[in-house]
Amino acid sequence: MQLYDELLERLKDIDLISQLGSLLGWDQEVLMPPEAASSRAEQLAWISKERHTRKTDPRMGEILEELEGMDGLDDIAEANVRLARDAYDKATRLPTDFVSEIAKHNSKSLISWTEAREKNDFSIFRDDLAKSIDYARRKADYLGYEDLRYDALLDIYESGLTVSRLDPLFKGLREEVAPLIKSVAERGERPDMSWISNNSWDEEGQEKLSQKVSEAIGFNFQAGRRDASTHPFCGGPNPDDVRWTTRYSESDPFGSLYGSMHETGHGTYEQGRPRDLDFQPAGNANGLGIHESQSRLWENQIGRSLEFCEWVLPLWKEQFPENMEDVDAVQLWKAVNVVEPSLIRVDADEATYNIHIMIRYEIEKLLISGDLEVDDLPDKWDDMYEEYLGVRPTDRSTGVLQDIHWSMGAIGYFPTYTLGNLYSAQLLLAAREDLPEHDSNIRNGEFAPLLGWMRERVHRRGSIMEPADLIIEATGTPPSPEAFVDYLRNKVERLYGI
Amino acid sequence: MQLYDELLERLKDIDLISQLGSLLGWDQEVLMPPEAASSRAEQLAWISKERHTRKTDPRMGEILEELEGMDGLDDIAEANVRLARDAYDKATRLPTDFVSEIAKHNSKSLISWTEAREKNDFSIFRDDLAKSIDYARRKADYLGYEDLRYDALLDIYESGLTVSRLDPLFKGLREEVAPLIKSVAERGERPDMSWISNNSWDEEGQEKLSQKVSEAIGFNFQAGRRDASTHPFCGGPNPDDVRWTTRYSESDPFGSLYGSMHETGHGTYEQGRPRDLDFQPAGNANGLGIHESQSRLWENQIGRSLEFCEWVLPLWKEQFPENMEDVDAVQLWKAVNVVEPSLIRVDADEATYNIHIMIRYEIEKLLISGDLEVDDLPDKWDDMYEEYLGVRPTDRSTGVLQDIHWSMGAIGYFPTYTLGNLYSAQLLLAAREDLPEHDSNIRNGEFAPLLGWMRERVHRRGSIMEPADLIIEATGTPPSPEAFVDYLRNKVERLYGI
Numbered sequence: 001m002q003l004y005d006e007l008l009e010r011l012k013d014i015d016l017i018s019q020l021g022s023l024l025g026w027d028q029e030v031l032m033p034p035e036a037a038s039s040r041a042e043q044l045a046w047i048s049k050e051r052h053t054r055k056t057d058p059r060m061g062e063i064l065e066e067l068e069g070m071d072g073l074d075d076i077a078e079a080n081v082r083l084a085r086d087a088y089d090k091a092t093r094l095p096t097d098f099v100s101e102i103a104k105h106n107s108k109s110l111i112s113w114t115e116a117r118e119k120n121d122f123s124i125f126r127d128d129l130a131k132s133i134d135y136a137r138r139k140a141d142y143l144g145y146e147d148l149r150y151d152a153l154l155d156i157y158e159s160g161l162t163v164s165r166l167d168p169l170f171k172g173l174r175e176e177v178a179p180l181i182k183s184v185a186e187r188g189e190r191p192d193m194s195w196i197s198n199n200s201w202d203e204e205g206q207e208k209l210s211q212k213v214s215e216a217i218g219f220n221f222q223a224g225r226r227d228a229s230t231h232p233f234c235g236g237p238n239p240d241d242v243r244w245t246t247r248y249s250e251s252d253p254f255g256s257l258y259g260s261m262h263e264t265g266h267g268t269y270e271q272g273r274p275r276d277l278d279f280q281p282a283g284n285a286n287g288l289g290i291h292e293s294q295s296r297l298w299e300n301q302i303g304r305s306l307e308f309c310e311w312v313l314p315l316w317k318e319q320f321p322e323n324m325e326d327v328d329a330v331q332l333w334k335a336v337n338v339v340e341p342s343l344i345r346v347d348a349d350e351a352t353y354n355i356h357i358m359i360r361y362e363i364e365k366l367l368i369s370g371d372l373e374v375d376d377l378p379d380k381w382d383d384m385y386e387e388y389l390g391v392r393p394t395d396r397s398t399g400v401l402q403d404i405h406w407s408m409g410a411i412g413y414f415p416t417y418t419l420g421n422l423y424s425a426q427l428l429l430a431a432r433e434d435l436p437e438h439d440s441n442i443r444n445g446e447f448a449p450l451l452g453w454m455r456e457r458v459h460r461r462g463s464i465m466e467p468a469d470l471i472i473e474a475t476g477t478p479p480s481p482e483a484f485v486d487y488l489r490n491k492v493e494r495l496y497g498i
Numbered sequence: 499m500q501l502y503d504e505l506l507e508r509l510k511d512i513d514l515i516s517q518l519g520s521l522l523g524w525d526q527e528v529l530m531p532p533e534a535a536s537s538r539a540e541q542l543a544w545i546s547k548e549r550h551t552r553k554t555d556p557r558m559g560e561i562l563e564e565l566e567g568m569d570g571l572d573d574i575a576e577a578n579v580r581l582a583r584d585a586y587d588k589a590t591r592l593p594t595d596f597v598s599e600i601a602k603h604n605s606k607s608l609i610s611w612t613e614a615r616e617k618n619d620f621s622i623f624r625d626d627l628a629k630s631i632d633y634a635r636r637k638a639d640y641l642g643y644e645d646l647r648y649d650a651l652l653d654i655y656e657s658g659l660t661v662s663r664l665d666p667l668f669k670g671l672r673e674e675v676a677p678l679i680k681s682v683a684e685r686g687e688r689p690d691m692s693w694i695s696n697n698s699w700d701e702e703g704q705e706k707l708s709q710k711v712s713e714a715i716g717f718n719f720q721a722g723r724r725d726a727s728t729h730p731f732c733g734g735p736n737p738d739d740v741r742w743t744t745r746y747s748e749s750d751p752f753g754s755l756y757g758s759m760h761e762t763g764h765g766t767y768e769q770g771r772p773r774d775l776d777f778q779p780a781g782n783a784n785g786l787g788i789h790e791s792q793s794r795l796w797e798n799q800i801g802r803s804l805e806f807c808e809w810v811l812p813l814w815k816e817q818f819p820e821n822m823e824d825v826d827a828v829q830l831w832k833a834v835n836v837v838e839p840s841l842i843r844v845d846a847d848e849a850t851y852n853i854h855i856m857i858r859y860e861i862e863k864l865l866i867s868g869d870l871e872v873d874d875l876p877d878k879w880d881d882m883y884e885e886y887l888g889v890r891p892t893d894r895s896t897g898v899l900q901d902i903h904w905s906m907g908a909i910g911y912f913p914t915y916t917l918g919n920l921y922s923a924q925l926l927l928a929a930r931e932d933l934p935e936h937d938s939n940i941r942n943g944e945f946a947p948l949l950g951w952m953r954e955r956v957h958r959r960g961s962i963m964e965p966a967d968l969i970i971e972a973t974g975t976p977p978s979p980e981a982f983v984d985y986l987r988n989k990v991e992r993l994y995g996i
Contacts, residue, residue: 016544019537020518023525035721036739039517043735046514223533237541241534 004077007063011084012279014054019237021047026235026243030227052099055091064088076282079464083281086159093142102135106409113407120397122378129406130374133367136411140368150368153412158289158419160466163365165479166415169422170358172481177488178388181351183498184339185390191334195327201253205319209253210246210260212315217298218451219244219264220271232259234266234295238278242270253320254336261303265295268451272459286463286470288413292420293427294454300350300421301428301487302450306494307442309333337495341389343398351488352389354421359384360403360414368411423471425484427458430475502575505561509582510777512552517735519545524733524741528725550597553589562586574780577962581779584657591640600633604907611905618895620876627904628872631865634909638866648866651910656787656917658964661863663977664913667920668856670979675986676886679849681996682837683888689832693825699751703817707751708744708758710813715796716949717742717762718769730757732764732793736776740768751818752834759801763793766949770957784961784968786911790918791925792952798848798919799926799985800948804992805940807831835993839887841896849986850887852919857882858901858912866909921969923982925956928973 021044028040054060067073067081109128116125140152147162154161211226224242236243244263248256269285277283285291302308310329317324339349345356363380366372372380381400386392393399405413431453432438441449457474464470471479492498519542526538552558565571565579607626614623638650645660652659709724722740734741742761746754767783775781783789800806808827815822837847843854861878864870870878879898884890891897903911929951930936939947955972969977990996 013544016541019541020522023522023541024518027521027525031723033719033721033723033739035718036736039736039738043514043517043521046511220533221531223531225529225531238534238537240537241531 003063003066004073007060007067007080007084008280010054010057010060010063011080011281014051015279015281017047017051017054021051022235022237023241029229029231029233029235030243030245052091052096055087060084060088061092075464076277076280079282079462080280083284083463087281090143090156093144094139095142098138098142102139102409105131105135106407109409110404110407113401113404117397117401120395120401122396122401125401125407126374129377132406132409133374133411135409137368148365148369150365150412153364153368154415155412157410157413157416158287158467160468161289161415161419165468166361169418169479169481170354170361172485173354173418174358174388176481176485177351177354180489180492180498181339181341181355182390184351184492184496185341187496187498189496190340191331191338193335193338195323195331196253196335197251199320199323200250201320201323202250203248206248206253206256209315209319210256213257213312214260214264214267216445217261217264217268217447219267223271224267226260232263234263234270236270239271239273239275242267258299258303258336262295262299265298266291268298268454269294269459272455274460274462277462282464283462286458286461286465287467288416289419289423290458290467290470292417293423294458296420296424297428297454301424302442302447304333304336304350305439305442306330306333307439309336310443311445334495337491339492339495341391343385343391343393344402350421351492354418354484355388357414357418359388361418364411364414419467419479422479422481422484425487426471426475426477426480427454428487429483430457501561501564502571505558505565505578505582506778508552508555508558508561509578509779512549513777513779515545515549515552519549520733520735521739527727527729527731527733528741528743550589550594553585558582558586559590573962574775574778577780577960578778581782581961585779588641588654591642592637593640596636596640600637600907603629603633604905607907608902608905611899611902615895615899618893618899620894620899623899623905624872627875630904630907631872631909633907635866646863646867648863648910651862651866652913653910655908655911655914656785656965658966659787659913659917663966664859667916667977667979668852668859670983671852671916672856672886674979674983675849675852678987678990678996679837679839679853680888682849682990682994683839685994685996687994688838689829689836691833691836693821693829694750694752694833697818697821698748699818699821700748701746704746704751704754707813707817708754711755711810712758712762712765714943715759715762715766715945717765721769722765724758730761732761732768734768737769737771737773740765756797756801756834760793760797763796764789766796766952767792767957770953772958772960775960780962781960784956784959784963785965786914787917787921788956788965788968790915791921792956794918794922795926795952799922800940800945802831802834802848803940804828804831805937807834808941809943832993835989837990837993839889841883841889841891842900848919849990852916852982853886855912855916857886859916862909862912917965917977920977920979920982923985924969924973924975924978925952926985927981928955 024040024044024047028037032040064081064085067077068085073081105128109125109132112128113125116122136153137149140149143152143155145152145155147164151162154163154166211221214226215221219242223240224236224244227243227245228247229245230247232244232246234242234244244260244267246256246259246263269291273285274283306329309332313324313327313329313332316327316332337349339351341352342348345353348356359381362384363372363377366380367374367377378396378400382393385399405411428450431450434453435441435449438450441447458470461470461473465473468479471477475483477483522538522542522545526535530538562579562583565575566583571579603626607623607630610626611623614620634651635647638647641650641653643650643653645662649660652661652664709719712724713719717740721738722734722742725741725743726745727743728745730742730744732740732742742758742765744754744757744761767789771783772781804827807830811822811825811827811830814825814830835847837849839850839853840846843851846854857879860882861870861875864878865872865875876894876898880891883897903909929948932951933939933947936948939945956968959968959971963971966977969975975981
């Protein structure tokens, strides 16, 4: 298997370059001195160039062709060949000039979006967005697709994802969740939140709380770090060195804790990757949807459960004895589970969140197919918010201009957020069957059984299978909205008696 | 000049790889999670391999040969060709197998040295050291030399340095400084240090003091950082991103401040490099001796002057009002200038420091020439300490095993420390001629004139000339011990009335 060894050696080279890129990216967000920005851009451009050269090396194409014609490859080897082929095709099908043209456009577009959002004026961003949509279409044409152009874009972020797979998921969500939200809104109940807003929450206490919860979940701080950054993320070069960040606000203590649990979910996934497959694509985390399932699991399914609130309450009281003096677990649980339609995706609760995503998904489909003109986009956005969430933006900044994604050319990305939510519910449902003591485990702060289950069924499986097949293997059912809808319905019932 | 442009492009590639290596090195020392050690080693090995491949590319040899035969290159181009040739020769003359053999040996040797030092038993390190000396000799033979093998080793750390240049410097030091130290020792006076040892010095106060002094000197924290690490150093990828570290001890507040001033000196040198020569060897800092001159300048020549102590005293009092209540500038000045022969190099004062180096230099010469056997080394070491410093180690850990350098194969490195001390005195002497207000500037905390002088005469000159020529250009005199000896004599006179 000399040829396969050569493939692995080349893939290792590419992986090491990516590791350097991850470290540079982390450093840039967390602690790089401000004047280093342009020299960092130069270093990152060098990394991109080196990686691209290796990914598109004609020898890589020859090796893959030969290996694809061979019998007797095992599962792992099959996966590595499949994933290397996918990366090779994606890298070689896009002309180099086209890629650098897009990169330049995106830099420009990010600036016009920032200005448009600041000035609350869509027209500033309009032309760049129109161009981005055109680029996305051309990109889809270069990459190829069977059914719809938009499928080619979805596949960039979640391998094998198509509109024909996604439509039923969003349909199920829309039909079941929208009425649920409406019924909550109609009741007009809101838990007492004055104990949060009337107090100040010092950063040190939030840091300690974040740290303790992340440790309890099972994040290994000997092989990772916690830091602060403006935009929380999980990065770092490899499973020995996983670095996540959170941010602190003295008026809102939930952002840092739930952000930490979210990134801890991503981080434990990275730390749980199969180490015998280091430097191999088959050993990587499996796409954005599965990754988001791990973050959402700990942030929402676990973090916003009553059992977790019961366990974590003493930790809150330890850090904030005065603020928390009269707060009990049920109050805490209600405060972190307010269901309330709102305009901003990143502030949305777990019930309404997927409706925000659904709206973006439907709009992206229309934009790529040409059934929606850019000039009609802002009003269409507002109409859909009114239709599905019952709230209407009063300006563009809290409407169509709120998200950074389109300014970066990331069209087809949003749906992976919802996939993560659906997968997390399916995975927890399956895990519960194997872990009958689950609820009392959480109540006792025993997170190892659940993390162990995820390690075995998800983390250790790397990217050996396509994401949808991994969900089938781990849960026995294909991707579906049912588990999530049941979970939500049950929660709303317990919270509001609906 | 298509050929020269190709050279620059190749040199830029090499420089960018080195930048990544610097960042990885900084991260490793400052904040990397412990379990990442072996994966970091793999990343660094990749960096080394990529850099080596580019440095030894046969095309590089062709380009250099052609350019060396050309007329009409300007100073900068001449320097780039000369420095690229030096790097090419050094990289290609050592066989790849030999280099990796040494790397492996050094890893092993570092372990045996660590154990030997811990157990205070030279015999544990003996064989590995003997092998390192043998490797050093073979390395010298591969690299080539005119006069002495040891010259080839010196040249690795300071281009153009030879025994015939160094011997007179050390002779001057030995003859002048040794009697000075003796006369101080005979007086047996020691300033009152109880105000230091009787107090505790909190880390936060030391941090603030370090930061304020470094800012006052002119280190740009928008293009750099201060952090803590076990072994203080100055690193970072490029002049936009210079990162230095210090360490804190609650029982000794001087280590952090003087360490900070030392690294600030290195850091301002890096920040002052000629930016029109980015990515070019001619734009790099000029060897270890000149680099050390900048650190020693701020740490010793400025930092241990009475004028500086007068300026900095209020800052000390601001951070440590109780500890410093009864301390005046003269007391502070005396406390940071205790001249006292001791066994440990890194703890030595500025008068005795160079005697420590001279002993190592003389011993290295003897070891490489074969005039001293490894088995006779420990006693030889102790004898020389007794002869030149009047103190005799009572064990090996505080004797021959104290320094890490030989365990890393760094033979020929020590003399650059003394060069730094001599250069710093020469540079300050020359700067004083242009800056008649120097002493009062320092007393007023106006460091910009001196930093400006160094920027113009040293920093902005990059590596356009050989280090010794840079000293001649900047000071009007070749490297010499006189300025340093005069400075020391003057200081001892003021301190002790000798």
